[in-house]
Amino acid sequence: MSELDGYSKNVTRVKEYFVRLDAGRPDLLDLFADDFQFYFPKFGTGKGKAELYELAKGLSSTQKWASHNPESMKFFEGRDFVVVEGTTKGVYQDGTMWSGGETPGGRYCNVFEFRDDGLIERVHIYLDPDYAGHDSARFLWGTNRSW
Template sequence: MTLSKQSMTDEQRKSVALEYLKAFDHGGVTSDGGSILDLFSTDAQVYIPKWGIANGREEIGKLFGDVGATIRSITHDYSTFNWIFSGSDTIVAEGTSFGVHRDGPWRAGVPDTGAGRWCDVFEIRDWHITRVFIYLDPDYAGKDTLRYPWLHPERTGE
């Protein structure tokens, strides 16, 4: 028996990425009732700022557990997504979200400097995510202001 690998279309890769994002909105459960981890290859990588790179499903599960424990609810704004297709296994999704973090609510654009804007770079092969690097500010509730003078006018002497 030989291993057969078919190339995927951009729309097929997009469908896997959407399933992943929708699983976040449903507490890590996919549309067929499976685990979000089932969407990943066994040797996949996931990166998120302030956590680092998780290698393999076990570490990815730890990353999602650590980050997910801080989020009470999340909803992605699917109608506003921008998709970039590279003609290879890589696609990029840029979008917004809103929800409730353990430190408080967030919504993209409220304020403009706040959380809710993100960009994910996916590599998807054979119906599995092999890599997703998540670019967002993990300070969902916008509490980390003292270290940034432009967010805390009292520190700038104004």
């Protein structure tokens, strides 16, 4: 554990991942091994930086912006993995806003696995990509639920 923030180097790396991701920083990819694997709902499983770029292009075509709420993050870790759950907020291209905990979507759980050198070798992202609840026909229990 780091004495500075009370977290391991892997949790610190995951926090840095979210900072770089939300800022759109190209050095985000420096956190990954060259042949890393990722999963994102509706995209499926991908491998490497080129396929991650393809995912990012698709998301940016539907979203004006999105960010992760650092204060909502909860971390669970083992020797070579970190699981984090939290919430996001953002705006679709059509102007619809979402905020996890206040709207139907916007909650996530990510599973990161690390190599011995500290690079991310796998990240699987679990969430409902219908952040704002546009797919209301599948709200089987109505929309008067606590989010």
